[in-house]
Amino acid sequence: MAKQSENSHSSTRHHGATDNTPARRDTKLDRLLKNKTYETAKERETAVLVSVPPRRQTEAQTTEYLDELAFLIETAGAEATKRFVQKLEKPDIRSYVGEGKLAEIKAWVTHEKTSMVVFDDDLSPSQLRNLEAELKVKIVDRSLLILDIFALRAKSATARTQVELAQYQYLLPRLTGLWTHLDKQRGGVGMKGPGETEIETDRRVVRDRIAFLKEKLEDLDKQAHTQRKTRTNSIRVALVGYTNVGKSTIMNLLGKAEVFAENKLFATVDATTRKVVLDNHVPFLLSDTVGFIRKLPTKLIESFKSTLDEIREADLLIHVVDISHPNFEEQIEVVNETLREIEASDKPTLLVFNKIDQYKSEVDPAPNFADDDPDQEFPTDFSAPTPRPPLEQLQESYMARMHDPVVFISAQNKENIEALRELLARRVAELFQVRYPYSQPYGTVAE
Numbered sequence: 001m002a003k004q005s006e007n008s009h010s011s012t013r014h015h016g017a018t019d020n021t022p023a024r025r026d027t028k029l030d031r032l033l034k035n036k037t038y039e040t041a042k043e044r045e046t047a048v049l050v051s052v053p054p055r056r057q058t059e060a061q062t063t064e065y066l067d068e069l070a071f072l073i074e075t076a077g078a079e080a081t082k083r084f085v086q087k088l089e090k091p092d093i094r095s096y097v098g099e100g101k102l103a104e105i106k107a108w109v110t111h112e113k114t115s116m117v118v119f120d121d122d123l124s125p126s127q128l129r130n131l132e133a134e135l136k137v138k139i140v141d142r143s144l145l146i147l148d149i150f151a152l153r154a155k156s157a158t159a160r161t162q163v164e165l166a167q168y169q170y171l172l173p174r175l176t177g178l179w180t181h182l183d184k185q186r187g188g189v190g191m192k193g194p195g196e197t198e199i200e201t202d203r204r205v206v207r208d209r210i211a212f213l214k215e216k217l218e219d220l221d222k223q224a225h226t227q228r229k230t231r232t233n234s235i236r237v238a239l240v241g242y243t244n245v246g247k248s249t250i251m252n253l254l255g256k257a258e259v260f261a262e263n264k265l266f267a268t269v270d271a272t273t274r275k276v277v278l279d280n281h282v283p284f285l286l287s288d289t290v291g292f293i294r295k296l297p298t299k300l301i302e303s304f305k306s307t308l309d310e311i312r313e314a315d316l317l318i319h320v321v322d323i324s325h326p327n328f329e330e331q332i333e334v335v336n337e338t339l340r341e342i343e344a345s346d347k348p349t350l351l352v353f354n355k356i357d358q359y360k361s362e363v364d365p366a367p368n369f370a371d372d373d374p375d376q377e378f379p380t381d382f383s384a385p386t387p388r389p390p391l392e393q394l395q396e397s398y399m400a401r402m403h404d405p406v407v408f409i410s411a412q413n414k415e416n417i418e419a420l421r422e423l424l425a426r427r428v429a430e431l432f433q434v435r436y437p438y439s440q441p442y443g444t445v446a447e
């Protein structure tokens with residue numbers, strides 16, 4: 001099989017998703033030159049991506065999902081070098097992919113430098129074991145990858161405890177024989193979880209640890225709850241949305257906060273709250289929260305209860321959407337679905353379409369993956385770009401369609417921010433009136 005760089009034909013890739021165009025050769029030599037010193041040039045781990053899309057899934061969707069997986073891998077500090085796709089009715093119960101595809105992956109892994117194989121789904125404990133035995137490299141599934149990124153990002157005691165809890169819950173059913181033959185390859189992506197000794201101890205120890213972490217979280221929760229109680233008489237607003245849509249950037253704009261914003265997935269894992277006073281309007285509390293993503297592991301949602309409380313207890317949600325993303329409509333759905341899951345879907349909501357500066361009314365088609373073509377990351381379909389409506393038309397249609405107020409902005413270029421401020425101030429004032437009919441908003445709002 002010819003060595004080929006990761007599929008690079010989708011111009012829908014963006015946000016810095018892995019971009020290995022043949023033109024932009026990033027050879028080992030280039031990297032060494034960049035790093036100057038040979039000895040200290042630490043090589044990035046390389047990852048092979050595997051996806052088993054259901055037959056009804058379009059090629060464009062498959063590419064988008066793989067782009068997102070490549071972006072997650074990049075965020076975790078590794079590089080996606082190859083993609084394997086196999087359309088199946090449902091994943092193989094034994095090895096996730098079929099026998100033939102597994103042999104193909106094995107051939108690649110054996111001949112090309114590969115640190116890990118990453119699956120765009122969760123694997124059952126037995127699939128994980130079988131794949132490890134067969135491929136003899138690190139096997140990372142979607143939950144493990146997301147947990148790894150969360151572990152990198154979590155800073156506060158609460159977030160760290162939440163991540164640790166989710167890691168142990170992930171580990172528990174996978175204890176038997178896990179990673180035993182991989183001791184030498186420990187470290188790097190997918191391995192930031194509990195250390196060697198814990199992995200080798202029995203389930204009881206892990207269960208004890210889970211119980212301990214749950215108790216610790218309860219304590220932290222009580223403290224947070226008491227803190228929140230002191231913020232009486234304030235309307236609480238929470239920024240929600242898919243990961244990387246610009247929530248923290250908006251938080252920084254409105255709240256004059258210094259929240260970490262970055263073109264990486266899950267830049268924010270800790271919740272941050274700031275008091276916001278817009279000119280002479282009613283002050284309110286604004287919280288920035290963790291972003292959502294498709295197939296967010298349920299266990300992770302459960303263990304992030306305290307962070308998600310910020311959303312659950314909010315009076316108003318600002319649902320931020322990245323309109324420049326080709327999949328933005330599906331992302332809206334993922335966010336709405338997650339809100340339903342955490343029982344926060346019936347709150348008043350402002351829909352904020354961000355990144356209008358980057359909106360393109362034409363999106364290049366995704367490459368067409370042929371089912372039985374072994375080199376299927378190569379596109380076989382170069383049809384015309386998919387047209388999308390001009391921004392004005394999209395705005396009109398959304399404004400007419402949604403029952404929630406809608407505003408279109410560019411947080412980066414500070415475009416239309418005044419409209420957002422006005423809308424927000426008006427909604428907060430209305431909510432304040434309903435909630436505290438006998439209160440004066442000014443001077444009564446506690447920090």
Ligand SMILES: Nc1nc2c(ncn2[C@@H]2O[C@H](COP(=O)(O)OP(=O)(O)OP(=O)(O)O)[C@@H](O)[C@H]2O)c(=O)[nH]1
Pocket residue numbers: 241242243244245246247248249250260261262263264265266267268269289290291292354355356357358409410411412413
């Ligand atoms: N082009 C453009 N980029 C933007 C805009 N707003 C934010 N960004 C960029 O988008 C990236 C993600 O922004 P964040 O504010 O970190 O997004 P987030 O929603 O907080 O992301 P997570 O915390 O990872 O869920 C950053 O590189 C921002 O600079 C915008 O209006 N236009």
Ligand SMILES: [Mg+2]
Pocket residue numbers: 247248249260261267268288289
């Ligand atoms: Mg953020």
